[in-house]
Amino acid sequence: MRIDAPTRLDAAMTEMAEAIDRQFDQLLPLPEDQRARLYAAMRHAAIGGGKRLRPLIVKASCDLFNVAYESAIRTGLAVECIHVYSLIHDDLPAMDNDDMRRGKPTVHKAYDEATAILAGDCLHDLAFSILVDERTHPDPFARCDLVKALAVSSGPAGMAGGQMMDLAAETTRFDLPTVTRMQQLKTGALIAFCTEAGAILARVPEDKRVGLRGYAHDLGLAFQIADDLLDVEGDAEITGKAVGKDAAAGKATFVSLMGIDKAREQAELLVEQAKAHLHNFGSEADLLRDIADFAIRRQH
Numbered sequence: 001m002r003i004d005a006p007t008r009l010d011a012a013m014t015e016m017a018e019a020i021d022r023q024f025d026q027l028l029p030l031p032e033d034q035r036a037r038l039y040a041a042m043r044h045a046a047i048g049g050g051k052r053l054r055p056l057i058v059k060a061s062c063d064l065f066n067v068a069y070e071s072a073i074r075t076g077l078a079v080e081c082i083h084v085y086s087l088i089h090d091d092l093p094a095m096d097n098d099d100m101r102r103g104k105p106t107v108h109k110a111y112d113e114a115t116a117i118l119a120g121d122c123l124h125d126l127a128f129s130i131l132v133d134e135r136t137h138p139d140p141f142a143r144c145d146l147v148k149a150l151a152v153s154s155g156p157a158g159m160a161g162g163q164m165m166d167l168a169a170e171t172t173r174f175d176l177p178t179v180t181r182m183q184q185l186k187t188g189a190l191i192a193f194c195t196e197a198g199a200i201l202a203r204v205p206e207d208k209r210v211g212l213r214g215y216a217h218d219l220g221l222a223f224q225i226a227d228d229l230l231d232v233e234g235d236a237e238i239t240g241k242a243v244g245k246d247a248a249a250g251k252a253t254f255v256s257l258m259g260i261d262k263a264r265e266q267a268e269l270l271v272e273q274a275k276a277h278l279h280n281f282g283s284e285a286d287l288l289r290d291i292a293d294f295a296i297r298r299q300h
């Protein structure tokens with residue numbers, strides 16, 4: 001019996017969410033000392049909620065090259081550690097000052113700011129301790145390549161650099177190329193790592209990854225345009241976080257610069273382009289194609 005794309009993707013997302021929650025539960029047992037509050041804050045942020053889309057992209061990328069399941073899950077877990085740390089820090093009063101995340105109080109609201117900072121720091125550190133472990137890959141060169149790629153994609157040349165540009169957007173008027181560059185760093189860089197992770201683990205040469213990089217580039221932009229649309233049209237009860245914040249802060253976004261209809265049209269075009277980059281792959285890339293379609297039909 002043929003499984004249609006939404007059903008197939010829903011099943012994959014549910015399976016990944018459960019797997020990542022199990023991994024975090026094992027990784028973050030509550031210690032019987034003064035660190036318990038820190039671990040509890042990390043668990044609050046990391047377990048339950050969230051689409052687990054980045055680990056799923058890692059798994060889909062690994063499926064292209066028959067990478068072992070444990071390698072895929074552990075790499076996805078490392079990415080999710082980075083993603084969750086970034087959300088904790090982004091939500092702080094010094095950054096976006098958000099009260100809700102994934103349908104529950106943000107870490108600094110549920111605990112306190114100092115604990116939230118430490119929880120984010122520790123999740124960042126855990127990401128790299130996971131990648132250097134032999135259980136992630138037996139080849140130390142593959143592990144080193146993973147560490148380097150994740151460090152670049154999450155640092156000043158990637159996610160953190162994009163967040164700095166986002167802060168500057170509150171006081172500086174950005175044009176469309178600048179907004180595009182900001183989102184390529186803030187959102188797209190980590191997605192690019194996820195998309196190439198399978199190739200890194202399989203030791204595929206860089207010149208054979210052009211299609212994956214094209215897919216990641218277009219998916220990252222489509223994903224961010226969808227986020228901008230949700231900030232304008234979304235329901236906070238469904239998205240699990242505040243909406244309308246970009247407009248209130250006076251930030252330029254794809255939607256404010258292009259308009260709702262043009263932005264949606266551009267996102268749909270980007271999704272088609274992303275899928276076209278996978279033309280060298282067969283059915284083994286169907287999950288990546290499903291993820292691209294989901295990027296613009298999601299409600300949260």
